[in-house]
Amino acid sequence: MAMYNDKVMDHFMHPRNVGEIENPDGLGKYGSPVCGDMMQITIKVDDNDVISDAKFQTFGCGSAIASSSVATEMIIGKTVDEALELTNKQIINELGGLPDVKIHCSVLADHAIKSAIYDYAQKNGKTYKGLEGFDPDADEDDHHDVADE
């Protein structure tokens, strides 16, 4: 059986939202403590607190590319509060599954998005419930959810 399903392959071969937003409202960078790969997410947030754009760049594997491609699609058009509810488990489910050894790649995308929102919140003096206890520098890969099969 193939390790990666068609949706993962599609997002890997044709990733959405690749790049870097100029003058972003929030920028998040995260390095995976599991594999050392890096992810950068930039976001634009409009006056209604809605994420109007999100882009990613990664020195990461195919699963990281697919995860951030789908994750940026999932947060564009959402409010910051809604985007903060995104979990790596939802990213995996949206992709239709990832191999167990690749779960941390979805964490990379999830954590980089939260870091970008954290940056936005810091710059604008905002607080969000979804950021309570969030530390952009924490190595938290080991206690994230694994997707249900």
Ligand code: FES
């Ligand atoms: S192996 Fe590093 S992000 Fe996938």
